[in-house]
């Protein structure tokens with residue numbers, strides 16, 4: 001079955017993501033890119049990943065051992081997301097101060113940030129899947145309300161009390177899942 005790419009985008013847009021800025025030190029500055037594909041992979045060892053389009057300029061810079069930062073944007077930082085996605089149309093860029101931290105550029109006022117070292121790069125169709133080992137952690141000042149991307153728009157989290165998630169420690173007797181065969 002061949003999929004219509006517009007329909008694929010429409011369905012994928014129903015999956016909400018946070019918004020990060022991946023930043024790499026380059027000669028004389030920083031190269032940074034908005035990325036919603038960031039996700040955690042492993043706690044032990046601590047691994048995360050993001051995907052970068054093969055045509056993105058950042059893709060040409062990625063290599064094993066390269067250090068990068070992942071900066072989690074706050075709800076107020078939509079302009080930074082637009083700017084680092086290359087879609088900023090105003091004459092003056094929004095303020096985007098980077099400060100040196102743990103060998104990588106830290107975006108000041110990020111809700112949180114991770115310093116990472118690239119350990120693997122896998123081919124994933126028209127993207128590269130970049131796996132990084134987390135080498136340092138930064139938690140921005142509270143309150144930390146994240147920027148959310150959903151249905152091709154930016155959103156804020158409804159900061160109600162919410163419902164506690166189940167314990168993530170594995171139970172002594174693992175749950176069994178049964179399903180009817182097709």
Ligand SMILES: Cc1cc2nc3c(=O)[nH]c(=O)nc-3n(C[C@H](O)[C@H](O)[C@H](O)COP(=O)(O)O)c2cc1C
Nearest residue numbers: 033034035036037051052053056057058085086149
């Ligand atoms: C909310 C949002 C999330 C994005 N996520 C990704 C992503 O995960 N990977 C990617 O390659 N591009 C992503 N993009 C698009 C890139 O930010 C954009 O193509 C950027 O211009 C590429 O940067 P570069 O070519 O300057 O390196 C996203 C854009 C937006 C607005």
